[in-house]
Amino acid sequence: MDFAYTESELAFQQELRAWLEENLPEGWLEGKRVVPENEDQKAVFLRDWQRKLAEGGWAGISWPKEYGGRGATLMEEVIYEEEMARVKAPPVLNIIGTAMVGPTILQIGTDYQKERYIPKILNGEEIWCQGYSEPNAGSDLAAIQTRAVKKGDKWVINGQKIWTSYAHLADRCFLLARTENTGKKHEGITAFLVDMHQEGVETRTIRSINDRRDFNEMFFNDAIAYDEDIVGEVNQGWKTSLTLLSHERVGVARQTFRLQKQFEELVELAQLLKKNGRPLAADPLVRQNLAIFRAKTKALLFNYYRHLTNTIRAGRPGPEGSMDKLASSELGQEMLAYAMSLQGAAGTLWKEDAFVDQNWQQEYLRSFAYTIEGGTSEIQKNIVAERILGLPKDIKY
Amino acid sequence: MDFALNEEQLMFQETTRQFLESKGDLTLPRDYMNGNKQVLEDLWNGLGSLGFMGINISETYGGLGLGALSLVPILEEMGRSVVPGPYPETVAFTAPLLEAYGSVEQKQKYLPEIAAGHRKFSLALLEENGELSPADIQLKAEQRGNDYILQGKKLLVPYADIVDTLIVPVRTGGTSQGEYGISLILVDCKQPNISKQELRSMDETRKLFNVEFHDVAVPSTQLLGAENEGWAILDQGLNYVNAAFASTMVGGIERVVEMSTEYAKTRQQFGQPIGRFQAVKHRIVDMKLALESSRSLSYYASWAAENNAEELAEAVSMARSFISEAYIKAAGANIQNHGGMGFTWEFDCHLFLKRARSLGNHLGSPEYHREKVAKELGWSDVVPEMMML
Ligand SMILES: Cc1cc2nc3c(=O)[nH]c(=O)nc-3n(C[C@H](O)[C@H](O)[C@H](O)COP(=O)(O)OP(=O)(O)OC[C@H]3O[C@@H](n4cnc5c(N)ncnc54)[C@H](O)[C@@H]3O)c2cc1C
Numbered sequence: 001m002d003f004a005y006t007e008s009e010l011a012f013q014q015e016l017r018a019w020l021e022e023n024l025p026e027g028w029l030e031g032k033r034v035v036p037e038n039e040d041q042k043a044v045f046l047r048d049w050q051r052k053l054a055e056g057g058w059a060g061i062s063w064p065k066e067y068g069g070r071g072a073t074l075m076e077e078v079i080y081e082e083e084m085a086r087v088k089a090p091p092v093l094n095i096i097g098t099a100m101v102g103p104t105i106l107q108i109g110t111d112y113q114k115e116r117y118i119p120k121i122l123n124g125e126e127i128w129c130q131g132y133s134e135p136n137a138g139s140d141l142a143a144i145q146t147r148a149v150k151k152g153d154k155w156v157i158n159g160q161k162i163w164t165s166y167a168h169l170a171d172r173c174f175l176l177a178r179t180e181n182t183g184k185k186h187e188g189i190t191a192f193l194v195d196m197h198q199e200g201v202e203t204r205t206i207r208s209i210n211d212r213r214d215f216n217e218m219f220f221n222d223a224i225a226y227d228e229d230i231v232g233e234v235n236q237g238w239k240t241s242l243t244l245l246s247h248e249r250v251g252v253a254r255q256t257f258r259l260q261k262q263f264e265e266l267v268e269l270a271q272l273l274k275k276n277g278r279p280l281a282a283d284p285l286v287r288q289n290l291a292i293f294r295a296k297t298k299a300l301l302f303n304y305y306r307h308l309t310n311t312i313r314a315g316r317p318g319p320e321g322s323m324d325k326l327a328s329s330e331l332g333q334e335m336l337a338y339a340m341s342l343q344g345a346a347g348t349l350w351k352e353d354a355f356v357d358q359n360w361q362q363e364y365l366r367s368f369a370y371t372i373e374g375g376t377s378e379i380q381k382n383i384v385a386e387r388i389l390g391l392p393k394d395i396k397y
Numbered sequence: 398m399d400f401a402l403n404e405e406q407l408m409f410q411e412t413t414r415q416f417l418e419s420k421g422d423l424t425l426p427r428d429y430m431n432g433n434k435q436v437l438e439d440l441w442n443g444l445g446s447l448g449f450m451g452i453n454i455s456e457t458y459g460g461l462g463l464g465a466l467s468l469v470p471i472l473e474e475m476g477r478s479v480v481p482g483p484y485p486e487t488v489a490f491t492a493p494l495l496e497a498y499g500s501v502e503q504k505q506k507y508l509p510e511i512a513a514g515h516r517k518f519s520l521a522l523l524e525e526n527g528e529l530s531p532a533d534i535q536l537k538a539e540q541r542g543n544d545y546i547l548q549g550k551k552l553l554v555p556y557a558d559i560v561d562t563l564i565v566p567v568r569t570g571g572t573s574q575g576e577y578g579i580s581l582i583l584v585d586c587k588q589p590n591i592s593k594q595e596l597r598s599m600d601e602t603r604k605l606f607n608v609e610f611h612d613v614a615v616p617s618t619q620l621l622g623a624e625n626e627g628w629a630i631l632d633q634g635l636n637y638v639n640a641a642f643a644s645t646m647v648g649g650i651e652r653v654v655e656m657s658t659e660y661a662k663t664r665q666q667f668g669q670p671i672g673r674f675q676a677v678k679h680r681i682v683d684m685k686l687a688l689e690s691s692r693s694l695s696y697y698a699s700w701a702a703e704n705n706a707e708e709l710a711e712a713v714s715m716a717r718s719f720i721s722e723a724y725i726k727a728a729g730a731n732i733q734n735h736g737g738m739g740f741t742w743e744f745d746c747h748l749f750l751k752r753a754r755s756l757g758n759h760l761g762s763p764e765y766h767r768e769k770v771a772k773e774l775g776w777s778d779v780v781p782e783m784m785m786l
Contacts, residue, residue, distance in 0.1 A: 002399055075398060267774075281776045282777045294774070295715045295716075295718060295767075299689075305693075306400050309401040313401070326686065392670045392672045
């Protein structure tokens with residue numbers, strides 16, 4: 001057992017650190033870390049960051065070198081996430097593109113798709129979104145009803161998607177649509193690469209509880225796609241979507257490292273805030289709670305390292321990711337709720353009137369999505385129960 | 398980066414499991430509870446011949462010369478079978494302290510016997526206060542000629558009836574409160590004038606005793622480490638043994654997760670296995686998550702012990718505080734998952750609950766360990782003026 005990075009991993013880490021110091025937005029490392037609230041400014045800000053990453057060779061690091069990546073190893077990807085979390089780097093706008101769509105196209109896409117899409121994903125020229133969920137198909141994703149019907153050389157798409165992150169900023173959508181009704185839900189789905197800038201596609205932002213407009217409804221009214229836009233086989237979209245998912249290798253690492261940082265900030269908060277002239281961190285009860293969180297955050301990190309070790313030894317990931325996702329999302333929520341409690345009566349003040357730092361209120365509200373997005377906690381529990389423990393499956397209809 | 402047991406350690410795990418199964422698995426604690434002391438002798442001899450009593454004893458003294466991490470798989474397996482006996486005390490506490498601080502005579506006298514499975518140790522720590530701070534150690538040892546004369550009482554000493562030697566922290570000097578002045582003495586139990594009073598504990602697999610020393614004369618050569626400097630040694634040993642207890646508890650949690658999973662697959666109600674009900678299914682998942690976190694923290698604690706890492710105290714206290722509570726909770730949930738069956742003496746669920754409880758506050762409650770984490774990490778701990786009075 002050891003936690004050491006190899007020489008070359010350390011060199012990689014140093015290179016990234018040096019680049020971040022040079023390239024993070026003005027004042028970022030010193031703690032001035034606010035993404036603009038105004039939607040237009042925010043879009044500009046995020047696009048700028050995406051472009052900078054690409055120019056520095058820090059977008060899509062796991063991509064093969066010939067396609068502009070670094071051919072990063074799994075460990076390098078992990079270190080990348082660790083460093084990004086350490087400096088609380090701004091979100092990556094095109095994460096769907098770089099982390100999932102790009103690698104999927106590289107793995108199973110056509111030559112045309114590679115040529116047409118790959119360069120623009122990496123340099124952020126085209127932003128991608130993921131059109132899966134629908135009003136009547138959330139956890140039960142295979143129940144999607146959006147239809148694509150072949151007419152001549154065109155696929156005509158009709159239906160509605162919902163909760164699509166960044167669809168309002170996106171240029172292309174990785175879309176699941178039903179192309180055949182066999183009566184079996186997982187069959188007859190096809191994955192399309194759809195142009196968002198066409199008449200038949202309309203997006204409407206949805207305001208979320210943290211007063212952001214990051215996700216959307218999407219309406220497809222005779223939207224058009226072509227055969228060349230299909231990824232994988234027609235009617236094999238479920239399989240394609242699993243391929244897509246398999247490329248999200250370090251999403252859990254990202255969450256895990258973020259929580260480590262968040263814990264440190266929680267302690268700082270408890271040291272900063274005072275009750276009767278003394279820091280909360282001196283209060284026995286607060287210390288007990290912080291120590292509980294410390295153990296849980298560390299446990300999460302070491303769980304991840306164990307799973308990572310298994311992945312490296314076996315050469316492929318096991319099903320343990322669901323446990324990590326479940327535990328990290330629940331813990332993140334718990335810690336942010338505690339951060340609110342520590343701030344007392346003024347804790348609900350937000351935005352420019354926030355008591356300490358508006359990111360606490362923002363992230364506290366955001367944390368309610370942790371246990372919903374990417375598969376709810378209940379669904380993750382089913383996965384752990386069924387795939388890891390071998391417990392009986394829910395009755396499904 | 399590599400954070401898992403290595404091949405040799407996995408082999409230890411397999412061998413221990415086979416050995417314990419051949420010895421009757423959960424009938425071991427049952428037999429012991431029913432008064433069969435031979436169980437312990439058989440176990441000790443068997444583990445001795447497998448080499449598992451000498452894992453962390455140097456080869457010169459008949460051991461394998463490995464570190465704390467190599468104990469982990471064995472300890473987990475022992476926890477799975479709720480094995481009775483002072484294995485953590487003997488192997489995880491005593492052996493490394495003797496290696497590090499023992500005199501040559503002490504090493505020669507004790508280490509080969511431990512490695513062979515012929516000697517058991519226990520810790521006689523607690524006094525009236527029931528706490529673990531230096532001020533709580535008051536038992537007097539006065540120097541008289543070449544002897545220390547011990548006078549006083551130690552409480553809740555595990556397995557005092559069957560161990561060969563007790564490790565006893567005593568006061569040999571300094572003030573009555575400070576760390577300085579505490580010494581560790583190895584008291585062989587054959588010594589006259591030691592009386593033991595058995596206490597009834599709900600965990601009948603870990604018998605507890607109050608031990609009284611009536612002018613017990615112990616040769617001064619039985620001092621472990623320097624006189625008056627015993628606290629730091631004790632503290633180090635407590636970190637080692639707490640890391641070990643953490644691993645035994647992980648084994649216990651693993652077992653109750655398996656029991657619940659198995660039962661939920663087979664027990665039918667309303668025409669289906671109860672594991673199909675999410676209230677049951679998800680409760681088992683919660684147990685499983687607690688298991689994995691516990692295991693990760695225990696690995697970290699033993700990693701820190703093996704490497705004498707700077708973060709040893711924090712790593713151990715973090716593990717103990719988390720795992721003690723996780724075990725109690727999982728053992729309780731296991732009873733719930735088994736319904737009425739889980740409430741019977743006949744069925745094994747209660748063995749785990751009781752072991753969880755008896756270890757839960759042993760050598761530091763979760764609260765104690767969390768406060769230790771807070772101190773280790775240097776979180777502001779200014780004592781309020783009111784409390785100083
Ligand atoms: C911030 C955010 C961003 C998102 N971004 C995207 C995106 O970019 N693209 C995209 O396609 N989707 C996105 N989603 C959608 C997300 O994947 C879904 O919200 C999620 O899968 C849950 O579906 P639902 O909202 O329909 O809830 P439902 O499935 O209706 O669930 C409601 C409740 O019922 C529970 N439940 C459902 N089924 C079961 C069951 N079998 N057993 C027990 N309990 C059950 C759920 O756990 C939940 O508590 C996003 C969501 C959020 C919050």
